[in-house]
Amino acid sequence: MHSLTKLTIVFISLLLTACTTTENTGDILEGDSKNQQQQQLTDSTEIVPYHEDTPDIGNEISTHQLGPEFQDPQNPLSTLTVYFAYDSSQVQQEYIAAIAAHAEYLRSYPSLRMVLAGHGDERGSAEYNIALGEQRAKAVAKMMKMQGVQATQLEVVSYGEEKPATTGHDEAAWQMNRRVELLYQGQ
Amino acid sequence: MMNTGKVLYLGILSWLLLWSPMIKAELTIEITQGVESATPIAIVPFAGQEKLPEQAQIAAIIQNDLQRSGYFKTLSHEDMLSQPSQPGEIKFRNWRALGQEYLLIGKISSNGMNHVIMFYLYDVYKGEQLMAYRLRTTAPKLRSSAHRISDLIFEKLTGKKGVFNTRIAYIKRTLQKSGKFRYRLQVADADGYKPITVFASDEPLMSPSWSPDGKQLAYVSFEKKYAAIYLQTLNTGKKTRISAIRGINGAPSFSPDGTKLAVTLSKDGSPDIYIIDLQSLSRTKLTRSFAIDTEPNWSPDGRHIVFTSDRGGRPQLYTIPSEGGRAKRLTFEGDYNARGVYSQDGNSIAMVHGNRGDYRIAVMELASRTINVLTAGRLDEAPSFSPNDTMILYAAQKRGNAYLAAVSADGKMHQKLQFASGNIKDPAWAPTIK
Numbered sequence: 208m209h210s211l212t213k214l215t216i217v218f219i220s221l222l223l224t225a226c227t228t229t230e231n232t233g234d235i236l237e238g239d240s241k242n243q244q245q246q247q248l249t250d251s252t253e254i255v256p257y258h259e260d261t262p263d264i265g266n267e268i269s270t271h272q273l274g275p276e277f278q279d280p281q282n283p284l285s286t287l288t289v290y291f292a293y294d295s296s297q298v299q300q301e302y303i304a305a306i307a308a309h310a311e312y313l314r315s316y317p318s319l320r321m322v323l324a325g326h327g328d329e330r331g332s333a334e335y336n337i338a339l340g341e342q343r344a345k346a347v348a349k350m351m352k353m354q355g356v357q358a359t360q361l362e363v364v365s366y367g368e369e370k371p372a373t374t375g376h377d378e379a380a381w382q383m384n385r386r387v388e389l390l391y392q393g394q
Numbered sequence: 395m396m397n398t399g400k401v402l403y404l405g406i407l408s409w410l411l412l413w414s415p416m417i418k419a420e421l422t423i424e425i426t427q428g429v430e431s432a433t434p435i436a437i438v439p440f441a442g443q444e445k446l447p448e449q450a451q452i453a454a455i456i457q458n459d460l461q462r463s464g465y466f467k468t469l470s471h472e473d474m475l476s477q478p479s480q481p482g483e484i485k486f487r488n489w490r491a492l493g494q495e496y497l498l499i500g501k502i503s504s505n506g507m508n509h510v511i512m513f514y515l516y517d518v519y520k521g522e523q524l525m526a527y528r529l530r531t532t533a534p535k536l537r538s539s540a541h542r543i544s545d546l547i548f549e550k551l552t553g554k555k556g557v558f559n560t561r562i563a564y565i566k567r568t569l570q571k572s573g574k575f576r577y578r579l580q581v582a583d584a585d586g587y588k589p590i591t592v593f594a595s596d597e598p599l600m601s602p603s604w605s606p607d608g609k610q611l612a613y614v615s616f617e618k619k620y621a622a623i624y625l626q627t628l629n630t631g632k633k634t635r636i637s638a639i640r641g642i643n644g645a646p647s648f649s650p651d652g653t654k655l656a657v658t659l660s661k662d663g664s665p666d667i668y669i670i671d672l673q674s675l676s677r678t679k680l681t682r683s684f685a686i687d688t689e690p691n692w693s694p695d696g697r698h699i700v701f702t703s704d705r706g707g708r709p710q711l712y713t714i715p716s717e718g719g720r721a722k723r724l725t726f727e728g729d730y731n732a733r734g735v736y737s738q739d740g741n742s743i744a745m746v747h748g749n750r751g752d753y754r755i756a757v758m759e760l761a762s763r764t765i766n767v768l769t770a771g772r773l774d775e776a777p778s779f780s781p782n783d784t785m786i787l788y789a790a791q792k793r794g795n796a797y798l799a800a801v802s803a804d805g806k807m808h809q810k811l812q813f814a815s816g817n818i819k820d821p822a823w824a825p826t827i828k
């Protein structure tokens with residue numbers, strides 16, 4: 208027992224010397240009126256900052272490259288955003304024609320691909336909104352697949368509340384942010 | 395409860411005390427609601443600190459720390475009848491007359507880059523010395539040394555571990571000239587000092603989670619245009635991809651032993667909770683519902699995971715054994731409960747509590763299952779406990795301004811951390827002394 212205590216003391220002093228001889232020493236705390244002590248405080252973790260480089264460029268193709276029908280407000284293909292009700296991933300009646308038109312277009316151009324980007328409004332928890340955004344995008348994808356679009360043509364991604372279309376904070380803004388964007392991709 | 399008359403603009407105060415007008419304050423802290431019962435403590439400016447740079451004014455940093463904790467109210471320098479720096483110079487009578495319970499004095503001797511800080515803490519009523527320390531430090535570590543002194547005082551007087559020498563991580567979103575957002579994962583001292591960008595992208599960054607040793611951060615990045623979970627070591631900047639499977643890769647949470655991450659994946663259809671072993675990167679599926687299961691968080695003993703699920707129709711919190719088993723519903727009060735996080739002692743869970751369109755931070759005491767709503771915001775989210783469980787840091791929003799706020803675990807003290815620019819979200823308080 209006694210020798211064990213001694214051994215511990217030797218060990219601790221060895222540790223202390225080891226600490227004090229390292230180059231990058233932390234603060235040393237000494238004293239307290241009652242019990243004398245010396246304590247080597249650990250140094251904080253150094254943080255390597257990130258060097259920001261030029262941002263990467265996306266590969267969405269502008270609908271201008273696809274054809275004039277996408278610019279004609281009378282044509283259902285001009286609808287490239289599907290909006291949703293609060294906490295809902297149910298596709299509303301008014302978007303069914305537009306989704307069908309895009310499905311038809313994708314069927315006639317099997318080499319074309321589309322990203323369905325789901326979004327939510329800022330209310331509630333961010334990761335839950337990611338899940339909700341994915342459900343919305345999947346609801347649109349499901350309708351398109353039912354109309355014969357190949358699964359390989361569709362990619363679903365959810366950004367939740369992270370990429371708002373508008374940065375307002377009222378019901379009007381939230382309505383604009385609860386959406387699925389139909390993004391045609393380059394070959 | 396809110397008393398605007400009592401609003402203390404510590405932010406402005408700290409700006410005057412800590413930063414010279416040349417240095418733009420990156421963050422200011424404003425105590426929006428103080429605690430009536432806070433203990434009065436006088437912190438006398440340390441002799442010799444006038445020779446130090448503005449940002450290293452030891453006594454001012456300690457004063458700011460203690461005031462911000464909500465446990466103390468500090469005496470303004472103008473109200474001090476004398477400013478002793480040696481034990482022999484103290485007239486306790488004077489400090490009693492000022493209603494002070496504790497007194498901190500000290501001095502700094504400097505030799506080039508090396509500094510020696512002597513400090514003494516007294517019980518004013520008993521006229522008794524409670525602490526006397528000598529701290530040897532170097533110029534770059536002065537702020538950190540001041541926080542260490544705050545920690546020692548806090549622990550001595552409250553019996554709780556001081557956490558002034560800790561860090562926070564958060565996501566900062568700014569709108570660029572191009573009209574696109576820029577997302578930055580930043581780490582700053584717990585008082586907001588010295589924010590460092592550890593990663594940046596034009597695509598969203600989310601959900602930082604600290605490793606238990608405070609040396610790594612797991613987070614979600616959309617930098618490749620899809621969600622992926624990364625692990626980054628802070629002192630090397632090295633980044634490893636942990637998960638980038640089809641669908642959601644989200645909500646990482648470190649196991650208390652640091653060997654695993656609980657995450658959300660939606661590869662099988664609906665989002666489910668998985669455990670990823672960080673050594674082998676193998677996945678174990680923990681939940682199997684057809685509903686949304688997300689936002690896992692480990693209990694400190696590693697035995698349970700709390701998560702959000704809408705399997706009952708609306709999002710509510712559930713717990714499940716981390717080794718697998720049956721999920722049990724935890725929350726029944728309110729129509730929206732999400733993002734549950736365990737306190738470090740495992741006795742309570744903080745959450746986003748939604749009721750009639752307002753989202754607030756609430757705490758459930760696990761023994762009694764009672765929910766205590768702590769905040770009064772409309773869009774409060776992402777709660778994170780301080781390492782000593784005395785405070786909860788969270789993301790708030792008011793008039794389009796997204797900022798971080800903190801509330802004491804009993805809901806009495808409120809503060810706002812206002813950054814100079816950008817939308818601040820997703821705070822995570824590091825579990826260890828930095």
